[in-house]
Amino acid sequence: QLDDDLVSALKGALSGSLEALILGLMKSTAQYDASELKASMKGLGTDEETLIEIVCSRNNEELAEIKRVYRDMFKKDLEKDVAGDTSGNFAKLLLALVQTRRDEPSNVVDYEKIDEDARALYEAGVKRKGTDVVTWIEIMSQRSVPHLQKVFERYKSYSPYDMKESIRKEVKGDLEKSFLTLVECFENRQLYFASRLNEAMKSKGAKEKVVTRIIVSRCEVDLIKIRTEFKKHFKRSLYQTITEHTKGDYQKALLSLCGGDD
Ligand SMILES: [Ca+2]
Missing domain, CATH: 1.10.220.10 (Annexin)
Structure with a gap:
């Protein structure tokens, strides 16, 4: 109840990317991932980019927890929602991953x-x-x-x-992106997230949705390692890159989650 009141107060006070970031931080990592998955399949059409990023980059343990939390929060099975929202080989691949048989x-x-x-x-x-x-x-x-x-x-x-x-x-298409995400994560999961962050910030008008999603979902998991990979491969630190490509209170919040310069 306290949380609900706080969330509605924050929703009233904040907007845009900062709102998405702060409300995301109010959830546990698995709750956040479950909510992002739900939102990616809501209504007509599907946000395949989000769906692929979450399903193909999370390990078995993370996916099992996401499924449990998803059922708790939405009273529905993640498998069923994924099956209802995708088709063909893309659906087969995502379902095989969600079944966590690794x-x-x-x-x-x-x-x-x-x-x-x-x-x-x-x-x-x-x-x-x-x-x-x-x-x-x-x-x-x-x-x-x-x-x-x-x-x-x-x-x-x-x-x-x-x-x-x-x-x-x-x-080709979503199937290609999914397999590539999988292989990149098998090789070096933190480098995959670092590259996604780098691309999202370098693209004209930083893709704040992607930046927010990765920072919120990884800040309690492996953000320190992601920072290390970032600096190693892109020669600038994540901190500096956030400073250059975002602004205002949103930037301040990102920098504080980032935790320091490298
Ligand atoms: Ca062939």
Whole structure:
């Protein structure tokens, strides 16, 4: 009740990106992700960019918590909403991820399985006419992340193109974006978020929705590591970039969440 009163007071006092940021911070990370997913599927049309970013970048544990919270908050199943709002192979991939059937990392490296999966990815894509998307989905939604990192290394001994180039050649649109997001996150999740932040701020009229979403959803998870990747790859700190590309109280709030310069 106190929270509800506070939220309505804040809604009255704030507007725009600052409002979205402050109200986002009132939620837990999983509540925030669940709300963003819900909003991305609300009404006619779908905000695929948000849907892809959240579903393809969260790990199994995060997705399981998001599903639980989603059911609590909206009395609906995330799977059902995703299935109702997407179609075709894009829907199949998102659903496979939301079902959270990914293996936990194992202490034993299974070289035979790594080779088998690398060859299967190649034979389902670059080697054949068309693409056997179902095989790609199965491998990318069910294998552990350390296993997949080795699979993508091995993949290069079969295919003339690396996994990301292969995705660009084989599939298009939302499916392409989803697979690319997955592979980028398997390789280095914090670098994926750093790149998204960099792009969003560099684009004309900073894409504040993306900036807000990433800062709010990662500030209690891995923002420090994202800062490190940011500085390493873009030569400027996240702090400096926020200073240059945003303004006003929104900027002050972002900088305070950022926590410091690097
Ligand atoms: Ca092909």
